[in-house]
Amino acid sequence: MPSVVIHNVRELRERYEKVLVVGEGAYGRVLKATERITKEIVALKSIPLCSGDKEGFPISTIREINQLKTFNHNNVLSLRYLLLVSDTKEGWATCSRSEAYLVFDYVPHDLTGIISDPGILMNEASIKSYMQQLLTAVVHVHSFGSMHCDIKSSNVLVKYDGTVKLADFGLARFKNPNPNVTYCNNVVTRWYRPPELLLGDNKYNEKIDVWAVGCILAEFMDRRPIYPGSDEKDMCARIFSMMGVPTNSTWNNVEGLKLYRVMTSGIAKGPSLRDHFASFRGFVVVDLLEALLQIDPNKRISAEQALRHPWFSQAPEPSKSALKLPTESRNESWVKKQFAEQEKRRMQSHQQQMLRNGNRKRSIDTLNASQPPPKKQQKITNTVRYNGHTITNTIH
């Protein structure tokens, strides 16, 4: 298979059928399509190539392609080829309205969908298997001196047979051997962002991925995100109320971080991590969780150490196929659709109730017949629910 395929728009229609948009985000769109000849289902991730681009081919895409070509692991979603599309005869390089796509295998499920589908019953063997596969992928990525920087449950894809594929290297980058190099602080989706990033550190290391993996494990146990903060301050409040506010004695030089003073003021002590997972008391998994969600990155275990944790060698043994996955895809967009439908139903029932109330009231008092519907409030909850998934895609 050649690494680059060039087509014009007409040829594109001949090559693929049943093209659907399955995801949309700050990066662009993800399309699902079936290849006409091989009948294979692929996912196409569009690359924003605006006609007025002043800086040439986007650096983030060069970064992503570089990473994807370096990795070669069963649990990392691999790049099949690049698809370059232009709509004129001039060719891809010279046409200003040309497009580019990264072509991947289509993977139906992701962990957001699996965790939030009430129809799927989790068992320990499958959670163990998913975590093990995810950690081996992270170890592979880290072994090349790279950081994923955007691990979250919707970026961990799951095939029908239970194989985990780590996806979306749009923010990933190679670590510079020079320890004084600073990186962009604004990475990782908020709910999975570790405390060192929230406190404004820009000399972080690959431990940020380990924190995100810990968040996913907690999400498995709780079946909801552990720190769904509405903003950075709220994130800090949630994390530090559970773990305690770090000081220089518990985390070397933490008070020197840029946002330390702002973020750690006025935090009330809440239930600790062990109290939060009181129903798992006595299980080894809480040990692992505590090691992964260690606020000091220097004390947090590495992905490799996490893989050697006794939880993985304990009974029940990790098993890929312990969980029966549905045939329809359970992914982030499915969750969003589900959520929107729920909201719609609630609105409808609310309106009906309002109507009934209004009729009754109107007969009594026509002046203040109906209360203003709490439309605004619902909108707010909606944005809060999905704020965790919005992130700026520009890093330098």
Add this chain to the structure above:
Amino acid sequence: MKDTKNITPRLALSQIERTRSREDGVDAITEKSMRIFGCHLIQDAGIALKLPQLVMARAQIILHRIYQKLSLREHDIIYGSMSALLLSSKLEEDAKQLYNLIDAFRSLSYFPKDFVDVHNMAMREHILRTERTALVELGFNLHNMELPHAYIFFYLHILEGNDILAQKAW
């Protein structure tokens, strides 16, 4: 941790000699001197931009790889070296603005006055086109680039060479 996927590709001598420029009627000596000129441009512009040496070394490798596949008649060596430096600065996470890059080339003494103009949109367009063409021709394979400088150290160590020899080889 290295697997076959990440080994730097190597070409046979016959492949190296059969470049696109040669097919286009550019003789070997001209091509060689053109490439050397491109490398000089990259080195001097890189110094003007205060880029680390690694970026320039990588840009020179990209330049040689590009002209393995592209013809010097179609793609001017100036645009080629500019886009090679642009690509390599992106790769090394030290991306410079295109404006500054062109400005650095303008400040070099190789060109007549006002030959390179920052505000020349056609020139920007040319550079971006060359960049894209280069990416396609390289198949976006920018991940497997080994610097030849490492070999110099390797052989120096074997030959027990001294600093003078090392400086010369560089």
